[in-house]
Structure formats: structure tokens, C-alpha cells
Amino acid sequence: MSNIDFKQWFIENFQSFEKSLNGGKTESFHRIRKDALSKFSSIKIPTIKDEEWKYTNISSIIKHNFSVVPPKKDTAPEIIGKFLFDKLEHHLLVFINGEFRKDLSRLNELPDRVKVGSLSAAIKNNHPVLLKHFGKYAEDSNNLFTALNSAFTKDGAFILVPKGIAIEDPIHIIFLNIAGEEKFATQPRNLFIAEENSQITIIEHYASDDEGIYLSNAVTEIFVCENAVVDHIKLQEESTKAFHIGRMEVDQERSSKFASHLISTGAEFSRNEFTTRFNGEGGESMLNGLFLIKDEQFFDAHTMIDHAKPHCNSHEHYKGILQDKARGVFNGKVMVRPDAQKTNAFQENNSILLSDDAVMNSKPQLEIFADDVKCSHGATVGKLDEDAKFYLKTRGIGEEAATAMLIHAFASDVIKTIKIESLRDYLEEIISKRFNQ
Known part of the structure; x- marks a missing residue:
């Protein structure tokens, strides 16, 4: 397929997607989808000539015709059990081929006013928090895959933690894709809101039980309000023939704390874009990552920590272990804006190559426009000691x-x-x- 065909395929199949919404195209939210489709049609497909995609060739993705309506699959609870790591203590949301499965999910007792469930239900109910925050952080005017996700948004996880509430048990969200013989695209869209003085731990888990071909194009938006604490873990255990595009956008308000842990065994191709912005003083952010890739897998991590306010601390450490002919990319940027005095930022990337054929491209970046700061960055690529x-x-x-x-x-x-x-x-x-x- 040519580049034009990839975009045209989704545009021409949008009506099929609309039919799958079961009347959802009459909801007010559908205007957001149609606006995003218009943006998607006007954004050019990124190539290695674009600086942000210099080492990331998406030709292996755009050659496929992915069905825009994933097949419905019945899944035994034992399959879900393979991806659980507790004794049924944590809250659990399960999505099979992009669709929420209440029968496989479980929510323990939650405090009043806490909302944990599917985005599709929030869309159907015109939830005011959804309408206020959706698309505010993951802007889609210049990002092809975010615009694609917004246009084909059907489901995902919606979590709202009201002011002053701490949820002790982690919320484990499993996105399980079962392709079989059919190639399809899922567009998980997640929105997590932690209001003032609240606390929550969220596990976002992408997995597959077969070796089918599919595209998982996920967007997660997180709003961390004043004094809120959010701990976020993302796990990738995908089919080795799958394609994963993930984007996470985090807004941090005054004195908030956010931690991200990405653990990935990859897919055939995976790219993760993480951005967190300090929009208030006294915030803390930690981005940690570990990726294990082998054979001819490709993994790309693009991160951005935006120090827009003073007196904020960030710590970023990504590690990679590459075998065989695997290829990895780390492009991490820390931006310290002119008013962000007293910034403390640390960034490091370390990778181990277990083969002469493995390749790692690492580019840590600091852009500092303030003078009273403490910032450091570094990268190492080598073999075992x-x-x-x-x-x-x-x-x-x-x-x-x-x-x-x-x-x-x-x-x-x-x-x-x-x-x-x-x-x-x-x-x-x-x-x-x-x-x-």
C-alpha cells in the first residue's frame, strides 16, 4: 500500500465504523470524531525525513488493510487469568478487541462518587468531566495517529477520582487483542482524572494470547490536579506480529506527583510517546522504562518533560536489553522554560546489546532557558560487563x-x-x- 492508500482506507471505512456504534453517531460526541477525521485526512504520514521519526520507519504498518471494526471474541476467564498477577485483590477492567467486557471485569467496593468504567458509557451519558477533558491534552491537529484514534474512538477506560479520595487497590486495565486470521485496528482511548488531594494507582496492560496481526493505536490522557498522586504502570505483552502506537499526555498541577513505569516486551513494532507538563509549582515526575526486545522487533520511546513552572523535579531513566537483530530508539527531551527557576531534572538512558546485529539509537536532550537550575543527562550503549x-x-x-x-x-x-x-x-x-x- 502507498501512503495515500493507508489514509484513504480509514476514511473510506469510516461509515462502517459508524454503523458499529449502534446509534452512537447521533450523540453529540460524534462531532468530535468527525472533526478528528477531517484533521486525519489533512495530516501527512510521517517518514524518516521527519526529525521526530528519523529512526522510525512505519512502512511495515501502512502496508496493511486493517479492519476498522474488530471481530467480537468470546474469551475464557482462564485466558485473562494468564495476565493477572494478584490473588483477585485488585480492581479489574477487561477489554477484548477494544470492547469493554463487564462479565470479565470486577470492581471491588469503591468510595462514593468514584467513577471507574468504560469510556463508551461516559460518552453515552455525556459525562461533563469527559466533555471537559477529552482531547485537551492529547491534541490531534499535528499527530496522525492521535487524530486517527480520536476519529475512531469507541471505548477505553474512564476513571474519575474525586477530591480528597485515595483508592488503595490498584486498578488493572487489560486490553486483550485476539486477532486469529483477521487483521484489525483497535483505538483504545483512556481518560484518567485525579482531583485535588486524591491518590490512585493504574495499570494499563496491553496483551495478546495469539500471534495475530493487529494495530493497537492507544491514547491516554491524565489530569493530575493539585496535591494529587498518580502512579501509572504500562505493560506491553503484545503479539510479535502486532503494531503498537501509544501516546500518553499528562497535565500536572501545583504540588502534584506523577510516576510512570513502562515495561515492554514489545510487538513487531512499538512506539510510545510520553509527555508530562508542569503547570504549577512544586510538582514531581518520574518516568521509568524497561524494554526487552529480540529477533527483529522494533521499539521506540519518545518522551518530553515540560518544566513550565519553577520548583519542580523530574527523574527519567530508561533501560533496554536488545537481542538478535532488534532495533531500539530512545529520544528523550527535557524542556526548561524561562520562568522555571529552581528546576531539578535528571535523565538517563542505558542499553545492553546482546548481539552484534542489535542496534540502539539514543538521543537524550536538554533545552534550558533558565539559569538557576540543576539538570543532567546521559546515555550508554554497550555489551555486558x-x-x-x-x-x-x-x-x-x-x-x-x-x-x-x-x-x-x-x-x-x-x-x-x-x-x-x-x-x-x-x-x-x-x-x-x-x-x-
């Missing part, structure tokens, strides 16, 4: 086990920042299986 491996082997540890131990130690820096013990154990097991520990 041979001296450390030799030391372990002299203690009677075999080559394979020594390699696995060093990899585990390298990855643990990111995993140990996750506060949920059962999730840490789940991730430790993934690493152990991957490297035969």
Missing part, C-alpha cells in the same frame, strides 16, 4: 547463568521502583523466562 561475567564464572557459575544474573541486576533498577509486590514478581518471572535463569 565481561569482567563481571568472568568474576561470576570463577565462582563456578556457568556462562548462561552468569549472563542471566547480570541482565537481572541491570533490569532491577527499573522494576524495584514499582510499589506493587505481586507485579514486581510477575515481571521478575518474565525476565527469568526470557533469559533462562
Whole structure:
């Protein structure tokens, strides 16, 4: 397919999508979809000639004709159970092929006025918070895939934590895609609102139980109000033939705290764009990431921390482990604006190449327009420490086990920042299986 065909395919199939809304095209929200489709039609497809896509070639995506209406699939609870890491203690929202499944979800007792559920229900009810915040942070005028998501928004997770409420149990959201023989696109759209002095932990989990071909084009908007605390974990356990485009936009108000942990075993192609903005003084932000890719997988992390106000702290640390012919990209930018004095920003990217054929492109960036700041950044790309491996082997540890131990130690820096013990154990097991520990 040519570039024109990719866009034309979605435009021509928009009517099929409208029919799948079961009358939803008469809702006021549908104007947002149609406006986004118009924007999508006018945005050019990014190529490696564009600076932000210099190392990211999307030709493998645009050659496919993805169905805009994913097939409905019945899924046994045991399949969902494979991706759980607690003893049914956490709140759980399940989406199969982009559609909310109440029968597979469970919500424990929640405080009054807390809203946890599907975006489709919020759209149907014209929820005022949805209408106030939707599209405010993930602007779609200049982003092809965000405009595509907005145009084809049907479902996703909607969470509203009212003022002064702390939700102790994490909310685990599973987006499970089951393609079979049919290639399709899902457009998960998530909106999380934490009002003043509230607290919540959210796990956004993308997974597949087969090796089908699909496109998961997800957009998540998070509003962290004054003194609110949001802990966000994103897990990617996709089909190795899948394509994942993810964008997360975070608005942080005065004295808010936000933490992001991305753990990815990739897809055939995955790109994650994260932006957090300090719109009030005294905010704190942490972005941590760990990606494990092999064979010919491709992973791209594009991050932006926007220090627009003074007295804010940010800490960013991404790590990658690449095997075989895998290719990785890290492009992290920290922007310190003229009024953002007393900024403290740290950024680092470390990657280990376990093969001569693996490639990592790393570009940490600082743009500083204030003079009273403390900022640092750095990047390392290399192989495992041979001296450390030799030391372990002299203690009677075999080559394979020594390699696995060093990899585990390298990855643990990111995993140990996750506060949920059962999730840490789940991730430790993934690493152990991957490297035969």
C-alpha cells in the first residue's frame, strides 16, 4: 500500500465504523470524531525525513488493510487469568478487541462518587468531566495517529477520582487483542482524572494470547490536579506480529506527583510517546522504562518533560536489553522554560546489546532557558560487563547463568521502583523466562 492508500482506507471505512456504534453517531460526541477525521485526512504520514521519526520507519504498518471494526471474541476467564498477577485483590477492567467486557471485569467496593468504567458509557451519558477533558491534552491537529484514534474512538477506560479520595487497590486495565486470521485496528482511548488531594494507582496492560496481526493505536490522557498522586504502570505483552502506537499526555498541577513505569516486551513494532507538563509549582515526575526486545522487533520511546513552572523535579531513566537483530530508539527531551527557576531534572538512558546485529539509537536532550537550575543527562550503549561475567564464572557459575544474573541486576533498577509486590514478581518471572535463569 502507498501512503495515500493507508489514509484513504480509514476514511473510506469510516461509515462502517459508524454503523458499529449502534446509534452512537447521533450523540453529540460524534462531532468530535468527525472533526478528528477531517484533521486525519489533512495530516501527512510521517517518514524518516521527519526529525521526530528519523529512526522510525512505519512502512511495515501502512502496508496493511486493517479492519476498522474488530471481530467480537468470546474469551475464557482462564485466558485473562494468564495476565493477572494478584490473588483477585485488585480492581479489574477487561477489554477484548477494544470492547469493554463487564462479565470479565470486577470492581471491588469503591468510595462514593468514584467513577471507574468504560469510556463508551461516559460518552453515552455525556459525562461533563469527559466533555471537559477529552482531547485537551492529547491534541490531534499535528499527530496522525492521535487524530486517527480520536476519529475512531469507541471505548477505553474512564476513571474519575474525586477530591480528597485515595483508592488503595490498584486498578488493572487489560486490553486483550485476539486477532486469529483477521487483521484489525483497535483505538483504545483512556481518560484518567485525579482531583485535588486524591491518590490512585493504574495499570494499563496491553496483551495478546495469539500471534495475530493487529494495530493497537492507544491514547491516554491524565489530569493530575493539585496535591494529587498518580502512579501509572504500562505493560506491553503484545503479539510479535502486532503494531503498537501509544501516546500518553499528562497535565500536572501545583504540588502534584506523577510516576510512570513502562515495561515492554514489545510487538513487531512499538512506539510510545510520553509527555508530562508542569503547570504549577512544586510538582514531581518520574518516568521509568524497561524494554526487552529480540529477533527483529522494533521499539521506540519518545518522551518530553515540560518544566513550565519553577520548583519542580523530574527523574527519567530508561533501560533496554536488545537481542538478535532488534532495533531500539530512545529520544528523550527535557524542556526548561524561562520562568522555571529552581528546576531539578535528571535523565538517563542505558542499553545492553546482546548481539552484534542489535542496534540502539539514543538521543537524550536538554533545552534550558533558565539559569538557576540543576539538570543532567546521559546515555550508554554497550555489551555486558565481561569482567563481571568472568568474576561470576570463577565462582563456578556457568556462562548462561552468569549472563542471566547480570541482565537481572541491570533490569532491577527499573522494576524495584514499582510499589506493587505481586507485579514486581510477575515481571521478575518474565525476565527469568526470557533469559533462562
